[in-house]
Each structure stands twice: as structure tokens, then as C-alpha cells.
Amino acid sequence: MDLTPIFLTLKLSAMTTLLLLVVGLPLAWWLSRGRSLFKMVLEAIITMPLVLPPSVLGFYLLLAFSPQHGIGKWLQDVFNVQFVFSFKGLVLASIIYSMPFMIGPIKSALQQLPVSLSQASYSLGKTRWQTFIKVLLPNIKPPLFTAIVLTFAHTLGEFGVVLMIGGNIPGVTRVASIAVYDSVEQMDYHTANIYSLILFAITFVLVIGVFVFNKYRLKSPLE
Template structure:
């Protein structure tokens, strides 16, 4: 059995989760603060992948980053970077596709913290960054873990978006979900079953771990 689709999937999910943690945390914090029209529009755009058919998103990404079109052409000419049918294309698509899974729970967690926690920290002379690092972030740890696991698990299961922008290149863009589809197409049910079982097991263990972790978290007295 060729395990490269599994490793590629795990690598893609890990990189996507890491990038989304870096982008998503500050973005979710910013979105959780006072509402404005700009924030509402940005939030709607971030949420779009939840309701948009993955193939539609993949199609637009394919058009946008195709070397034959404006942005893709410019990226290739200027930086020699190609997103279509490449691993970096999969990462870009996954970051966009899984973004709501990171942003939404983290934003809700920030919003559920009493505003007086930040205010108390400010009156102690602490900056916004110190408050974020020492007060807010530690108190949303369970939600952060849930968001990271959901993002990772969601990336494991991506199909439409990655197929559209990455195709099915073994060792480069052929992730596990595509390998399952490909195996079924070739009537190789044993291979399809093996890939499916591994994906199922990984996802189940991850989701179960989060449930167990969150169950044993001591609740805040302020909840």
C-alpha cells in the first residue's frame, strides 16, 4: 500500500493548522471586539467556505491562480511561484477553506470572556498585547484546542477544493481523500478501504481526545 497520500495529508493538515493558528488568533481577537460594517463583511467572507460548494471555491481559486490569468501570471513572473497543481496551492486552498473552523470557535471564546477581565488588566498597567498573552489566551485554551483539532480534521477530509486546484499528482497533490476516490474509480476497493480506515481512525481519535480534554477542564467561576 502506498502511504504517501496519508503522509501528504498529515503534512498538509499540520501546515494549514499552524498557519491558521498564526493568522486566526489575532484575526479572531480583532473580530471579537466592537462590531463594525467592515468586520461584518470580513466575517461573512471568512464564513463563505462553510456554505459554498467546495468545487466552486476550488474553481475560483483555479481561475485566480492559473498562470494564464492575471494574478497567477504575475506571481509566476515576479516570484516564480505557482499555486496551481502544486503543494503550496493545496496549502493556500486549505487555509481559505478551513479558516471558519479556526476563526469561529476562537472568536466566540473571546466574546464569552467578561470584558472586565481585559479592563482589570489595563488598570494594572498592562498593554493590549500583555493582556492578550497573559489573560485572554490562557483562558480560551479549550476552545483554541477544539479549533485547532477541527481545522486539522477538516483539512484531512478536504476533497473538492484540493482536487480542483491540485489535481491528482502522486506525491505532490494526491492527498488521502483523492486516493480513496481514485482507488474506487480503479475498482481497487481494498486500497480505498485502507485509506478510508486510516482517515476514520485518525479523525475519531482526535475528536475523541478533544471531547475528553474539554470534559475534564475545570469550569471558570465566571461562566
């Protein structure tokens, strides 16, 4: 039993979640502040992976980052970097595919906070960044935790996107979901079942963790 796909999947999920947290926090904050046509278009693009078939998104990422043309050719010629059929490509595709799971809950939570919180912080001489870090974020811990867990769990189960841009290279891009598919194709249901059970167990624990955290975080003192 080769557990490399499981470890590779966990590594991919962890890196994707961490990078999306760094990118998603300021982006969600910016999107939550006011409305404009540009923000609406950008938010629509970010939300597209929720409704777009993964294979379609993977196909266009494959075309965009192919070393033969487009952005991929420019990256290859200038920086000697190739995203197609590499772990870097999996991370890039996962960030794009899982972005709405990170940004959506955080943006919604920030929009529900009273404006008086920010105004009080500004009146005390705090900058916008200090207000965001020290005042707003502590007040959205449950949605923030939910966004982190959902992003991690969603990346665990990716198939179409990672297969299109990463292929099926053992030890490099062969994640657990692809390993399950390969095992089923080879009629090796025992191995497919083990991979599936491991993914199911990890995801189940993560989801239960969200419910438990939110329950005790939001529990009133009178309960």
C-alpha cells in the same frame, strides 16, 4: 500499499493548522472587538466556505491563481511562484477552506469573556497584546484546543478544493481523499477501504481527544 498520500495529508493538515493558528488568533481577537460594516463583510467572507460547495471555491481559486491570468500570472511573472498544481497551492486552498473552523470558535470564546478581564489587565499597565497573550488566551483553552483539532481534522477530509487547485499528482498533490476516489474509480475497494479506515481512525481519535480534554478541563472540583 502506498502510504505517501496519508503522509502528505498529515503534512498538509499540520501546516494548515499551524499557519491558521498564527493568522487566526489575532484576526479572531480583532473581529471579537466591536462591530463595524467592514468586520461584518470580512466575517461573512471567512464564513463562506462553510456553506459554499468546495468545488465552487476550488474553481475560483483555480481561476485566481492560474499562471495565465489574474493574481497567478502576477505571482508567476514577478516572483516565479506557482500555486496551481503544487503543494503550496494545497496549503493556500486549505487555509482558506478551513479558516472558519479556526476563527469561529476562538472569536466566540473571546466574545464571551467578561470585559473586566481586559480592563483589569490594562489598569495594571499591560498592553493590548500582552493582555491577549497572558490574560485572554489562558481563559479560552478548551475552545482554542477545539478549534485546532477541528481545523486539523477538517483538512484531513478535503476533496473538492484540493482536487481543483492541486490536481492529482502522485507524491505532490495526491492526498488521501483523492487516493480513495482513485481507488474506487479503479474498482480497487480494498485499497480504498484501507485509506478510508486510516482517515477514519485518525479523525475519530482527534474528536475523542477534544471531548476528553474539554470534559476534564471544565470538570468542577465538586465532581
